[in-house]
Amino acid sequence: MKSTEIQQLLNEYPLVKNLIELEEIFWFNPCNTTFKEGLPFVGLDANDVGDAEARLNRFAPYLCKAFPETEATHGIIESEIVAIPTMQKTLEQHYGVNIAGKVLLKKDSHLPISGSIKARGGIYEVLTHAEKLALQAGLLSENDDYSKLFSEEFRQFFNQYSIAVGSTGNLGLSIGIISVKLGFNVSVHMSANAREWKKQKLRSHGVNVVEYKQDYGVAVAQGRKEAEFNPDCFFIDDENSQTLFLGYSVAGARVKTQLEQMNMVVDEDHPLFVYLPCGVGGGPGGVAFGLKLAFGDHVHCIFAEPTHSPCMLLGVYTGLHDNICVQDIGIDNITAADGLAVGRASGFVGRAMERLLDGFYTVHDQEMYNLLGLLNRDEGIRLEPSALVGMVGPSRVSGNFDYLNSRNLSVDKMKQATHLVWATGGGMVPDDEMAKYLDAAEI
Secondary structure, three states, X not given: OOHHHHHHHHHHOOHHHHHHOOOOOEEEOOOOOOHHHHHHHOOOOHHHHHHHHHHHHHXXXXXXXXXXXXXXXXXXXXXXXXEOHHHHHHHHHHHOXXXXXXXXXXXXXXXXXXXXXHHHHHHHHHHHHHHHHHHHOOOOOOOOOHHHHOOHHXXXXXXXXXXXXXXXXXXXXXXXXXXXXXXXXXXXXEOOOOOHHHHHHHHHOOOEEEEOOOOHHHHHHHHHHHHHOOOOEEEEOOOOOXXXXXXXXXXXHHHHHHHHHOOOOOEOOEOEEEEEEOOOOHHHHHHHHHHHHHHHHHEEEEEEEEOOOOHHHHHHHHOOHHHOOHHHHOOOOOOXXXXXXXXXXXHHHHHHHOOOOOEEEEEOHHHHHHHHHHHHHHXXXXXXXXXXXXXXXXXXXHOOHHHHHHOOOOHHHHHOOEEEEEEOEOOOOOHHHHHHHHHHOOO
């Protein structure tokens, strides 16, 4: 952007100055509305999410056979919710804020198969594509036992086809691992921020890893270009895919069941706050949509981003969505939170979800490392840096009375609140890499 354009942006949207200066900020969304009013803008509904859940149930017998680690959950890819009471006390001391209610952790960091939230959407999109191909070829019907896909016959069939995706790391892991298992040829186009161990793990599974010195946007563009020249190559579009979005959204009903099993009430007097790390937006957007379907206006979804990559906040705040990127205003998009190192947000997710999100905030890289160290010390749980941006949320919400008043969240309601920090990745980080993360923590 030209300096005059940036100045005009600053005049209209003063918080952009804080973003440019890499400050930690919390912006509560004035466009937030009721679920009933916001739902039509999503373009999807409960029936679409129900179809996604049904498809995952059909594939459960296959996943049980192909990935024995899913046998305990009968082929359903799901993570536990745990209380973190010692960490809650530490957060109160660390930020000097009383956090009313209870802080819980959603451990998508330890999802089976690929160890991150991307195991939801990424694996679901590949399964959807595989089902479509097999149905069209007459090799499968929806009434079949899908464990039949775990065979040499189907591997040979899928081997005629290719899959391509651009990724900062975790999406590539989920898509690469499941695609190879099914028999597809798969190329993962990895941005400069992608961790070396993730590239090596993909290669060990037989995935073609293509590396770039540029960021996520270039990796996605090249993956898309590869698919354009090959009619048998399916490109998984992290920026615009409704299928990925729906794969993430099934989490909403499952969280509702989990909280009920924990005797946690969510209603007008018992609000639920969910803090979601955000990169391009598909994962947190889909999860937030599923949560809104499950809890309606009683759930408050807040996106968290690194100060060096606040693409969704920038897009929604200015209303420009994918017509602006962080580099346009001089931000480098270089962050320790490799999974969130995205300069341009999904226009689809931003426009679909902007009315259903309570707010956005940003976090310094060093703070992620510090929280990583504190969580390991207090609860013995190890996450990757990007998964810690959500951990800041309970203190930001609890300390902002303007926000609480604007949402009619009284002191009595907050005493009965549930704060759910969504841990997006870290379960597959090698020990030596985790040791480096922990060494970077200043605690």
